[in-house]
Every structure is written in C-alpha cells, then in structure tokens.
Amino acid sequence: MREAYHLAEQTIDESDRRDLIAWLETAPWLTQGPLVAEFERRAREHAETSVEEIAAAAKARGVPFTALVTKSNVPSRGIIEAAERRKCDVIFMASHGYRGLTGLLLGSVTQEVLTHSEIPVLVFR
Helix, strand or coil: HHHHHHHHHCCCCCCCCEEEEEEEEEECCCCCCCHHHHHHHHHHHHHHHHHHHHHHHHHHHHCEEEEEEECCHHHHHHHHHHHCCCCCCCCCEEEECCCCCHHHCCCCHHHHHHHHHHCHHHHHH
C-alpha cells in the first residue's frame, strides 16, 4: 500500500486530490466465530495504522488526502466500487509479482482489478 501511494505521489501533480482506499480481505476458510472477529479486528487495525502513516506523510507535504478503510469479501470488487464511488481518476496498486503456478493458485487481486475496472489502473511492483 505504501509503495502504491509513493508512486502516486511521484506521478500526480501536487494540487491533485488523493484518495487512499485500503481494503480488508476476509479469509474465506474462516466462516464464523471469535477467530473471524479477531482476524478482522487485526486486519482493520493494520490497515488503519498504514493509512494514518501515509496521511501524515501527505499532510507534511501539503498534499490533500482522503482515506477510506473498507471491507469486502471480494477485494477486487470492493476496490473498484470504492474508486467509482469516490470518482477516482486512476487506481494505483502494488503487485506481489507472483507468476506461474503460484500466481495461478493464489490468484491476483491486482489482475482482477486490471481486468474489470473501467478506471485506469497503474501497477507498481
């Protein structure tokens, strides 16, 4: 997330508004109970901490910045819908760069966003 923000920071004019959308991905193998609640609590806490750090860096540079931490069972759909609601001009994403069998087995949120988004997507790896 930080890498994608830094790429956006270098690419977009200082006067542009920036929205950062952090998503929480649920673990599909967890369906209910206290383990799910704890997983989601920790994921949200981590996302909010990351977003706060990026917001502080943007503020220090005088860059307008809006953050959103959201949860979606289908992360790619959640990212696209949030970007559409915020009327974003571009989606910046980081990629783990998995290839071959690992990429096929793990899937790729970035690939799904690239495939389904009508908003341009810039991928940082």
